[in-house]
Amino acid sequence: MNTTNNSIEVKFPGAAGNQFGRNTYLTVIPFKSVERFLTVFPEVQRKINMSRVKQIAQYVIQGTLDRNYSFLSAVTASCRGAIRYDDETKQVSIDINSTLSINDGQHRIAGIKMALDTMKKDISKETDDSIKGNLMKRLERLENMHIPIVIFDKMDEQHEQQLFHDLNLLAAKPTKSVSLKFDNTDPYTLMAKEVSQDNHYLIKYGVETEKTQLRDNNPNLMLLSTLRNMISFIIAGNDKDKGSEDTLCLGNYDAWKNEIEEILDLLFESLPNDCNDRTKYIIGLAVTLQGIGKYIHSVRNGDDLNWKDYLAGLKDINWKHNNRMWNGYGGSYDDRLERFVFGGTGGGINGVCNALVENNRSKTITTSN
Structure with missing residues (x-):
């Protein structure tokens, strides 16, 4: 003063x-x-x-x-x-x-x-x-x-x-994907960015880091935000987790990253080689990938089978839009669009998870026996 x-x-x-x-x-x-x-x-x-x-x-x-x-x-x-x-x-x-x-x-x-x-x-x-x-x-x-x-x-x-x-x-707000691209505070976002650049499957299929949605002419499999949420589902069982000692933190980050890399390798080994074709498969939809993440969390935390057997069993799932198996699991087939359409994000994620629990479990058990 x-x-x-x-x-x-x-x-x-x-x-x-x-x-x-x-x-x-x-x-x-x-x-x-x-x-x-x-x-x-x-x-x-x-x-x-x-x-x-x-x-x-x-x-x-x-x-x-x-x-x-x-x-x-x-x-x-x-x-x-x-x-x-x-x-x-x-x-x-x-x-x-x-x-x-x-x-x-x-x-x-x-x-x-x-x-x-x-x-x-x-x-x-x-x-x-x-x-x-x-x-x-x-x-x-x-x-x-x-x-x-x-x-x-x-x-x-x-x-x-x-x-x-x-x-x-008057200020222009950046898109969610761009915001995540430059975010280094959320451990799930950080991991999503790192594995998108390290994992050979993600490099092959592509992770979009700029746009907010994927159109049919975009060759990338998923948005960075989708990968972030998918990893959060795998580790924590939901997409809202911010990271903690019980889920993901600096102390267990490296161990979890290695685990996620292995999970992604096993997953993509069981999916179609052209799984990024959104006109053919529901795999390229954000709710599907997040639903798969939630499913992986459920089988990894189960005790009746090795979780890797469940991932291997995904190769027998018919992921095509016209597979009537998906009806009732969070959406329905649209004859006009000739595609399966999910009614909502939350319902779709749960629907995909439930569909895999009910249709992949029996096949995996039969194969294992």
Whole structure:
């Protein structure tokens, strides 16, 4: 803090510029200070989504762990009060009575606050001195992290509302496949990316990493998001798992990756050589591949047969669209399209899994005996 002309100022390192005739300042604020300087005014912000705040808080907490990648983009605010830039010291000076009104980033700021509060509560509850010491180090590291702030000067309420509109409604959101392609925090996504580049079957059939859906002229077998969910079904039995010590984490990642590679090899050895032909087989449908993943989880966790026998038995399954066996398992054959069509994602996944349980099990048992 500094006193200038009878006013008290808070100084931050930064830079100054001009955008469309308005003074603009760039600075960084420590996580531990965001609540003190940044404020949300309802008239220029939407209603906060606490579910999103919790997700960001968990993301922030995970970022204190080793080998994790966590990033928060700059928050945009407008200064309601006095602000200036000292070119000599390269500092942004804000009057202590000024307020920084958040125009974009309220969920990030709320997530940071929740992450700090959560870690403090965890520390107060912990009785193991070793664990408590580790948590305290992580909290100190978190408190001293900084978030970049872009500050606009001299904006009235209408301009703040327009700033919110432009930042939130004009930005182009990347497709889900592109988002997953560059995500290195979710262990299932990370594994999907790695096996898509390592497994010779996936290299042969192809994994689409850009588009959100596959048309008949796309030679790739599946989307990256489908592979991610398929792996999650195999390991955890569902596609919502975020990874944990009981499912997939850094400690068991390499072992699971080797297991997934073997499972994929056995699976594709039992599927038709042209299984990526979506006009011929239902295999290239996202629900089918995820349903196969759920089926693999069920047989791997059974105790009546070696799970590899079940995968070998898939070679006797008729995967063609016109196979009436599929009727009743989450969809029906469409005579107009000349294809089997699933009624919904969840029902289709369960339908494929149930179809394989009921039709592959008896064949596998007969063959094994």
